[in-house]
Each structure stands twice: as C-alpha cells, then as structure tokens.
Amino acid sequence: MDNSKKIQPGAEITPAIVAQHGLTAAEFRRIRDLLNRAPNLTELGIFSVMWSEHCSYKSSRAHLKKLPVTSPKVLQGPGENAGVIDIGDGIAVAFKIESHNHPSFIEPRQGAATGVGGIMRDIFTMGARPIALMNSLRFGDLEERRTRFLLNGVVDGIASYGNCAGVPTVGGEIYFDSCYNGNILVNAFCLGLVKSDRIFRAGTGGVGNQILYVGSKTGRDGIHGASLLASAEFDETTEGKRPTVQVGDPFTEKLLIEACLELFAFDWVAGVQDMGAAGLTSSAFEMAHRAGTGVRMDLAKVPLREDGMVAYDILLSESQERMLFVIEPGHENEAAAILDKWGLNAAIIGEVIAEPCVRIQFDGREVVNLPVSAVVDGALELRRETKRPEYLDQVAHINLHELPDFSRGDTALKKLLACPNIASKEWVFEQYDHAVRLNTLVLPGSDAAVLRIKDTQKAVAISVDCNSRYCYLDPYEGAAIAVAEACRNVVCSGAQPIGLTNCLNFGNPEKPEIMWQFEQAVEGMADACRFFGIPVVSGNVSLYNETKGDAIYPTPTVAVVGIIENQKRVMTQGFKKSGDQIALIGFTMEELGGTEYLKIMFDRGEGKPPVLDRAREKQVQSFCGELIRKELIASAHDCSEGGLAVAVAESCFSYGGKTFGATLALESTLRNDTLLFGETQSRIIISFPEERADEIANMAAAFSANFSLIGKVGGTHFTVTVNEKEVIKQKISVLKKLWATSLGNYARQIT
Amino acid sequence: MKCGVVVFPGSNCDHDCYHILHHVLNQETHWLWHKEEADLGSFDLVILPGGFSYGDYLRAGAIARFSPVMNSIIHFAENGGTVLGICNGFQILLECGLLPGVLMQNQSGKFICKNVFVRVENSDTVFTRDGGEKNVLEIPIAHHQGSYYIDPRSLRRLESNGQIVFRYCDDGGNISAESNPNGSVGAVAGITNAQKNVMGMMPHPERCADPLWSRTDGQIIFRSLIANSRRRG
Numbered sequence: 001m002d003n004s005k006k007i008q009p010g011a012e013i014t015p016a017i018v019a020q021h022g023l024t025a026a027e028f029r030r031i032r033d034l035l036n037r038a039p040n041l042t043e044l045g046i047f048s049v050m051w052s053e054h055c056s057y058k059s060s061r062a063h064l065k066k067l068p069v070t071s072p073k074v075l076q077g078p079g080e081n082a083g084v085i086d087i088g089d090g091i092a093v094a095f096k097i098e099s100h101n102h103p104s105f106i107e108p109r110q111g112a113a114t115g116v117g118g119i120m121r122d123i124f125t126m127g128a129r130p131i132a133l134m135n136s137l138r139f140g141d142l143e144e145r146r147t148r149f150l151l152n153g154v155v156d157g158i159a160s161y162g163n164c165a166g167v168p169t170v171g172g173e174i175y176f177d178s179c180y181n182g183n184i185l186v187n188a189f190c191l192g193l194v195k196s197d198r199i200f201r202a203g204t205g206g207v208g209n210q211i212l213y214v215g216s217k218t219g220r221d222g223i224h225g226a227s228l229l230a231s232a233e234f235d236e237t238t239e240g241k242r243p244t245v246q247v248g249d250p251f252t253e254k255l256l257i258e259a260c261l262e263l264f265a266f267d268w269v270a271g272v273q274d275m276g277a278a279g280l281t282s283s284a285f286e287m288a289h290r291a292g293t294g295v296r297m298d299l300a301k302v303p304l305r306e307d308g309m310v311a312y313d314i315l316l317s318e319s320q321e322r323m324l325f326v327i328e329p330g331h332e333n334e335a336a337a338i339l340d341k342w343g344l345n346a347a348i349i350g351e352v353i354a355e356p357c358v359r360i361q362f363d364g365r366e367v368v369n370l371p372v373s374a375v376v377d378g379a380l381e382l383r384r385e386t387k388r389p390e391y392l393d394q395v396a397h398i399n400l401h402e403l404p405d406f407s408r409g410d411t412a413l414k415k416l417l418a419c420p421n422i423a424s425k426e427w428v429f430e431q432y433d434h435a436v437r438l439n440t441l442v443l444p445g446s447d448a449a450v451l452r453i454k455d456t457q458k459a460v461a462i463s464v465d466c467n468s469r470y471c472y473l474d475p476y477e478g479a480a481i482a483v484a485e486a487c488r489n490v491v492c493s494g495a496q497p498i499g500l501t502n503c504l505n506f507g508n509p510e511k512p513e514i515m516w517q518f519e520q521a522v523e524g525m526a527d528a529c530r531f532f533g534i535p536v537v538s539g540n541v542s543l544y545n546e547t548k549g550d551a552i553y554p555t556p557t558v559a560v561v562g563i564i565e566n567q568k569r570v571m572t573q574g575f576k577k578s579g580d581q582i583a584l585i586g587f588t589m590e591e592l593g594g595t596e597y598l599k600i601m602f603d604r605g606e607g608k609p610p611v612l613d614r615a616r617e618k619q620v621q622s623f624c625g626e627l628i629r630k631e632l633i634a635s636a637h638d639c640s641e642g643g644l645a646v647a648v649a650e651s652c653f654s655y656g657g658k659t660f661g662a663t664l665a666l667e668s669t670l671r672n673d674t675l676l677f678g679e680t681q682s683r684i685i686i687s688f689p690e691e692r693a694d695e696i697a698n699m700a701a702a703f704s705a706n707f708s709l710i711g712k713v714g715g716t717h718f719t720v721t722v723n724e725k726e727v728i729k730q731k732i733s734v735l736k737k738l739w740a741t742s743l744g745n746y747a748r749q750i751t
Numbered sequence: 752m753k754c755g756v757v758v759f760p761g762s763n764c765d766h767d768c769y770h771i772l773h774h775v776l777n778q779e780t781h782w783l784w785h786k787e788e789a790d791l792g793s794f795d796l797v798i799l800p801g802g803f804s805y806g807d808y809l810r811a812g813a814i815a816r817f818s819p820v821m822n823s824i825i826h827f828a829e830n831g832g833t834v835l836g837i838c839n840g841f842q843i844l845l846e847c848g849l850l851p852g853v854l855m856q857n858q859s860g861k862f863i864c865k866n867v868f869v870r871v872e873n874s875d876t877v878f879t880r881d882g883g884e885k886n887v888l889e890i891p892i893a894h895h896q897g898s899y900y901i902d903p904r905s906l907r908r909l910e911s912n913g914q915i916v917f918r919y920c921d922d923g924g925n926i927s928a929e930s931n932p933n934g935s936v937g938a939v940a941g942i943t944n945a946q947k948n949v950m951g952m953m954p955h956p957e958r959c960a961d962p963l964w965s966r967t968d969g970q971i972i973f974r975s976l977i978a979n980s981r982r983r984g
C-alpha cells in the first residue's frame with residue numbers, strides 16, 4: 001500500500017483513500033454508522049484488514065455453516081487457531097490447513113516459507129508441539145516459462161523453513177494444470193500433539209492481565225498483505241505488491257516453538273494468539289472479542305525494526321514470527337526469564353480492560369479507540385449471488401465413440417507414468433527433512449503419511465487431496481470425491497479417519513458463477529463428511545484466485561487425519577513379495593470423463609467426473625480396514641489418477657529401494673482404455689500371500705464388497721492381458737525410470 | 752555410559768539423540784545447554800546433534816563454535832573425552848578446529864534427505880568397533896552443507912592415519928560418483944581427529960537406531976560407544 005504511506009495521519013478520509021483500502025462506499029458508511037463518527041486513517045486501516053475477505057470470511061461465512069463440525073471426540077471445532085480432536089491416552093491432535101497462494105505467486109520462496117511458518121504458529125498457539133507438515137501445491141502448465149521458477153522457489157521455500165524449524169515435511173500433493181498459470185496454489189498443513197487437558201485458546205482472561213509481545217521485532221513488511229494482496233484478483237499492478245510479501249525467519253520460529261511450549265506449562269498464561277494476517281491488530285481484536293473484554297496498548301513499547309514507523313505501520317505490519325501472550329499480573333519476570341533463555345524479544349505492551357474497546361496510544365496520545373464488536377462482527381455478511389456457469393454445458397459430455405480405443409496400452413502407460421501429475425515426487429521430497437523427530441513411519445510417496453505417537457501404541461495417518469478437474473466439471477461431486485479419496489488413502493494406511501480440515505481455493509466471489517462453484521463444492525463436501533461421519537474442525541477460504549478474469553479451477557483441498565490404534569499394523573502401497581496375489585477391491589465402470597488419460601493422450605479435460613457411490617465407498621473402506629487390522633494383506637493402494645494400470649505399476653516400485661514385476665490377467669467387457677486408465681472411484685489394489693485368497697474372498701462377501709483376483713507379483717516385466725489378449729508388456733525397470741526421473745528432469749532444466 | 756547432548760538454539764536432532772540414548776538404549780543422558788560452561792569430566796560421551804544452530808546464519812556451525820559450552824567441549828576432547836558430532840554437530844567440530852577440513856554446499860545446491868550407504872573404513876575406533884563383519888551401513892542423510900573438502904595432501908594424511916571412518920558407497924560397498932550424494936572429496940562421510948576420540952559424520956545414526964523401523968544400522972555406533980565405556984569401566 002505505497003500510497004497510504006504518503007497520506008498524513010491527520011488527513012481527511014476521501015473516497016479515494018477508502019477505495020485504496022479495499023473498502024466499498026457501503027462498507028465505509030457502515031463504519032461511520034457503527035462508530036457514530038468518521039474513523040481516522042489508522043482506524044480505517046484496521047477496518048480495511050479486519051473486514052477484508054481474507055480476515056472476515058464475509059462472502060463464505062453463510063455457506064460454511066453447512067459443514068458438520070462436531071463428533072464426540074472433537075475438543076475444538078472451527079473458530080480457533082486450529083481444530084483439536086481427542087485420540088485417547090490423554091492426547092489430542094491439533095491440525096489445520098491454510099493457503100498462502102498470492103504471496104507465493106509474487107515471491108515463491110518467501111511466500112511458501114511464510115505459509116509454513118504461519119500454519120505452524122497456528123498449531124503451537126493451541127499448546128501443541130508441531131510434529132508434521134504437509135502441503136498441497138498447484139502450478140501452471142509445464143510449458144509456461146514461469147512454472148519451473150515457481151516450482152523451484154516454492155519447494156525451496158518450504159524446505160528451508162520446515163527443515164530449519166525442525167518439523168518434518170512428511171508428504172503432500174502437487175498438480176500441474178494451465179488453469180493455475182496466473183495463480184498458483186500453496187496450501188500448507190500442520191499437525192501437532194497436545195495433552196487433551198492443556199489446550200490453549202486465544203482469549204484474554206480477566207481485566208488487569210498483561211499483554212506480552214514475543215518474537216521478532218515489527219518492521220514495515222507485509223503491510224496490507226491480507227487485505228490488498230489476498231483479497232483481490234491479480235492484475236498489472238501485482239508485481240508492485242511484492243513488498244506486501246513477508247519475509248520468514250525459521251530460526252526465530254524454532255525458538256518461538258520451544259519458548260512457547262515452555263510457557264504453556266504455567267497456569268498464569270491466560271491466552272495466546274499468533275500475529276498472522278493483519279498482525280498486531282487482528283490478534284488484539286480477536287483475543288478481546290473471544291473474552292468479551294477490551295485491550296489497551298501503547299505502541300511505543302512495541303519492539304521495532306526501524307525508526308520512523310507510525311501507528312498505522314505498527315498496527316498493520318505482518319512481520320513474521322511474532323506472538324501475543326496474555327499473562328496474569330505478577331508473572332512478568334518469570335515469562336521474561338524463559339523468553340530471555342531462548343534469546344527472544346519480549347515486552348509488556350498493554351493490559352486487558354473491562355471496556356470492550358481496543359484503545360491504542362502512540363506518542364502520548366490515543367490514536368485508536370474502536371469498539372471490539374464493531375470491528376470483529378461488523379463486517380457485512382454478504383449473500384453473494386450465485387449462477388450456474390454456462391461452460392458446464394460445453395464440458396458436460398464426452399462421446400467415447402469419438403475416441404479411438406487402443407489394442408496396446410504401452411504408450412499410454414508410459415506417458416501417464418512420466419507425466420508430472422502422476423510421476424514420483426521424489427525430487428521434491430528429497431529436499432524436505434521428512435524424518436526429524438523420529439516419528440515418520442511411512443515416508444512420503446505412499447497413499448498417506450504415517451507418524452507414530454511416542455509413549456503410545458498409536459499412529460496418526462494424514463492424506464491431502466483434491467482433483468480440481470473433477471471439481472471444475474462438477475464442483476459438488478468433485479468435492480465429495482476429494483473427501484472420499486482422502487479417507488480412502490488414510491484407510492489404505494491402516495487408519496480410521498477422525499477429522500478433516502479444508503482449504504477452499506476459488507476465484508473471484510463477486511462473480512455469481514464462482515459463488516455457485518463455491519456453494520456446490522461446500523455442499524458436496526458437507527454431504528460427504530456427514531455421510532462418512534467426519535467432522536470439519538478447521539479450515540481456510542482463499543478467494544480471488546484469478547488473474548485478469550481467468551479463475552483457477554475450483555480447488556477445495558481437504559486433509560483427512562486418521563488414527564491407527566496399533567503402530568505395528570501400518571500398511572503401505574508397495575508390493576512386498578514375489579508370488580503374492582494381486583486383487584482389486586471395488587469394480588470398474590465405463591467412465592473416462594475428467595481423467596488424466598484423456599488429458600495426456602487427447603488434451604481434453606471434459607466429461608462427467610467419476611460417479612461416487614457413497615455406500616459402496618463405505619463398504620470398500622471398511623473391508624480394506626478390516627483386512628489390515630487382521631494382518632491379512634501385504635499392501636493396499638488407492639486407485640486414483642491414471643486408474644488401475646498406474647496404481648498397480650506404482651505398487652511395483654514404491655517399496656523402499658525394491659522393484660517388483662507384475663502380471664495382470666483381466667477379464668472385462670469394458671473398453672481397454674476405461675478398464676486400464678479410467679478413474680472409477682472406490683477401488684483399492686491389494687496384495688497378499690496366495691494361501692489367504694479364500695479367506696479374503698469370504699470376508700469380501702461378508703462385507704458385500706466387490707472383490708476380484710487380477711494377477712500376481714513377480715518377474716521383470718509389467719504385463720497385462722485383457723480377455724487373454726496381451727495389451728501391455730514393458731520392462732518394469734524402464735517404467736520405473738520414467739516414473740522416478742520425470743519431475744526432477746523437468747525441474748532441473750535451466751532456461 | 753553417561754552421555755551429554757548439547758542443545759544450541761536451533762538444534763533439531765537433540766531430542767532424537769536423547770530418545771535413542773535414553774529410551775532405546777537405556778543410557779544415563781543429560782542435556783548440555785549452550786550458554787553454560789560445565790565440567791564434563793564425569794561424562795563418557797558428548798554429542799553435538801544435528802539441526803540449524805543459530806539458524807546456520809553466516810555459515811553452518813560458524814556461530815555455534817563461540818558458545819560457552821564449546822570451551823568445555825574442547826577442554827573435554829583435549830583430555831581424551833569422546834565427542835560425536837552429527838551433521839550440524841560435524842559442521843561445528845570443523846568450525847572450532849577439533850576436526851580438519853570444511854563442509855560446503857551439496858553439489859546439487861539442494862537439501863538432500865534420503866537413505867544412503869556408507870562403508871566402514873576404520874572398524875578399529877571407539878565409534879565402530881561393535882560392527883562385527885558388517886562393513887556397509889544404511890544410514891539417512893539430511894543436510895544442505897555436507898560436501899566435505901580438504902586439500903589432497905591432508906586427505907592422504909587422513910587416509911594413512913585411519914582417520915576416515917565412513918565413505919559413501921552403494922549397497923554393495925562400491926564407491927562411485929553415483930553413490931556420492933553431495934560431492935564430498937574422497938566420498939568422505941565421517942572422520943576422526945588424529946587421537947580418534949572425536950568423530951564427525953554427516954549421516955544420522957540416531958535416525959536408524961529405533962527398532963520400530965526395520966533398519967537399525969545406526970545402533971552399531973551407539974553400541975560401540977557403550978561397549979567402549981564399559982571396557983574403560
């Protein structure tokens with residue numbers, strides 16, 4: 001917000017200044033009504049960030065109410081820094097996913113790094129020690145010049161921050177599509193562990209409590225990052241907003257984690273809040289709001305990075321690695337000693353007052369005096385118009401008869417395995433420290449990441465998912481599939497899903513077509529969560545993901561967390577032994593719409609996405625879960641992008657350093673392309689010793705789950721016959737090389 | 752065995768080393784805080800763990816060497832005390848002069864986290880004696896600045912003195928450019944000082960020493976140290 005700096009603090013608020021702050025004339029009138037006076041410039045700045053889409057959820061709030069948010073085990077649902085679910089043994093998991101899309105497009109390294117930092121702070125402010133990071137990334141077309149730069153920058157940013165902070169990055173997903181050319185997505189997830197009776201919440205406690213500022217000094221970075229960067233479309237002026245991107249310091253974050261967790265042991269800590277989007281302003285208002293109190297602060301006491309900062313800058317700065325604590329009076333020295341031990345800045349900058357207002361002094365005079373509820377609750381809850389987009393009619397159908405089926409699938413298989421959406425993400429994961437803290441039981445690259453929980457027999461499984469092409473073709477069904485697939489992944493690792501967090505990435509909500517996509521996706525997600533009994537405990541909405549009018553595909557990313565009761569019964573997707581039987585749980589339908597196969601072979605992103613039969617999904621998941629609990633199978637892998645053939649190939653080469661061949665003998669009346677590469681939902685590939693085949697088949701009948709033996713592990717080739725006719729025969733080593741090296745080869749090219 | 756694990760601001764693998772020594776191997780283990788000088792005379796082993804001490808700002812290990820605790824550790828090492836520096840700990844040992852050479856950025860310019868194989872070049876040290884016949888270990892690495900360098904003459908001296916303890920290799924023990932993950936000269940993964948009581952290594956033995964995982968080659972190093980302290984009794 002370059003212009004605002006030139007405006008003198010005492011200047012009259014003109015319509016132009018209001019517009020520069022991203023506020024509409026109606027919103028300004030409402031501010032005047034709520035205050036019974038005109039705000040000064042600093043106060044206008046506060047409204048600007050607090051009423052921004054990013055902070056106020058004004059477009060999305062009405063829809064989000066549809067999501068189920070409770071279960072007997074939910075200790076904290078949406079509305080706090082993170083959701084918390086009890087997992088027994090006196091332990092709970094705190095988790096959340098959040099976007100950092102716009103900053104990462106402008107400045108990929110710092111944008112992604114600070115996204116990781118922000119989500120970690122959300123977790124440890126709940127009193128939880130972060131034990132795992134994941135991420136969901138979307139980049140533009142591979143041919144687009146900027147894609148390689150963004151990919152390298154984002155991965156480097158995530159690696160540098162997470163590795164240094166000592167929290168392992170254990171998995172995630174990466175997809176490329178031209179719809180993200182002008183607006184990449186960087187969604188960061190973090191999970192932490194907390195004693196279920198020591199959960200911290202962001203309140204102020206009683207009057208007289210002291211406001212303690214902790215962490216990095218406040219600088220001029222990130223001013224208006226949330227309001228003007230994250231709450232508007234990209235256009236020609238975007239490059240000029242680079243200074244609104246914050247700069248991360250993971251070392252300070254690491255110290256903050258240790259110091260905060262030490263402070264949380266004391267009962268005199270009344271509350272804590274990260275200074276994230278909208279910095280000091282939002283933490284002060286939100287904490288006061290939750291406690292029904294007010295806050296008085298003196299900005300002269302805030303540790304500053306540079307001279308000459310005015311109240312406006314200090315209040316709106318989004319400098320990273322800062323926290324606001326509220327402590328009971330009389331314990332200032334104890335807190336200072338702990339923070340000094342960790343070498344962190346700390347200062348008492350104010351106190352809690354009874355009057356429900358935020359009153360801020362600077363240079364000996366009061367520069368802000370705003371009622372808490374006017375700022376926090378005052379934003380209009382918008383009922384944005386919705387309208388079914390016309391493009392849906394054009395993309396709804398694809399006539400399979402127009403597309404030639406193949407008699408040999410070798411070329412398609414090779415192309416699919418080498419396409420970066422399917423290929424191994426090893427180049428990325430190798431840059432992340434995924435093992436620090438000694439909990440990672442399943443390394444990145446399997447269906448779900450799995451971490452043991454020390455001092456218990458349990459483990460936690462996490463999967464992040466969203467197929468945005470499905471969501472583009474049918475947002476309702478696509479969002480439901482995202483939930484089902486994430487659950488299926490978690491089940492394939494041996495876990496029972498317990499909760500979900502979402503990051504809803506969409507275009508400009510002022511367009512009725514975008515709001516329609518949003519509404520449909522939230523409904524699809526809500527219905528699926530209700531059906532599977534999964535509460536949504538936290539989340540984030542990211543709107544305005546578009547450039548010059550081109551929106552991204554709707555991308556309602558979900559992260560599902562599951563619990564494994566016995567950490568010795570963790571399942572992975574790779575085949576384990578030659579001679580094992582391969583079987584398919586579920587059955588394949590004549591579906592090809594929205595598949596990676598259509599995109600790669602015919603450059604077509606149309607058709608009806610796969611149908612999700614929720615009841616069948618449930619049967620398949622419970623059957624697979626039971627097979628793992630009874631220790632009957634050696635591997636389980638969800639069939640997703642690339643279908644059956646790709647799933648089996650992945651199982652051939654994803655068990656540590658080992659590689660197995662496989663022979664599939666399929667019988668079917670379907671077209672070869674749909675049989676091998678169709679993406680029918682509710683399917684899982686399993687393998688097991690031959691002698692268990694009968695027992696497993698009998699169990700399948702008891703669970704009413706479809707089950708068929710399809711082949712055998714072993715040999716040096718990947719061979720597929722359909723109705724006794726060979727359609728694929730490739731050396732497994734050749735396929736593995738294509739799959740393993742393609743993304744790294746792309747990323748390493750110098751342009 | 753009485754062990755000390757040093758905690759610098761930014762140490763990340765301190766808890767992991769503590770976990771293996773104390774919870775897995777049942778050894779008496781203490782934290783050593785970076786701001787404090789301490790008499791380490793009663794300790795059998797001091798570990799400088801991995802991580803990003805002081806954020807690795809300036810250069811990995813360059814600031815940590817000035818910590819008060821380092822004076823105690825140098826004194827301890829000069830009096831024959833056993834010191835093991837892992838990853839960032841190795842970098843600190845080089846910076847403070849207890850070990851020769853430097854660690855530079857990986858050849859790829861990227862952080863690398865994966866399992867690698869190392870060949871035991873000297874099985875007659877307090878760190879490796881318990882390895883038996885096994886001379887190829889599978890141990891994870893996780894670092895950005897792990898490319899070891901020392902001038903050719905000094906490298907030859909390290910070799911002839913038996914100071915090179917581990918070299919990167921493939922699963923069959925063969926050394927080649929492909930099996931060298933970071934471009935280290937002579938594929939060096941771990942070295943000792945001339946007296947062989949101080950060792951620095953880039954791979955993380957504490958990451959493969961918990962029996963919950965199938966690979967536990969890292970235990971060889973810790974068990975060697977335990978056996979040694981018993982012998983000294």
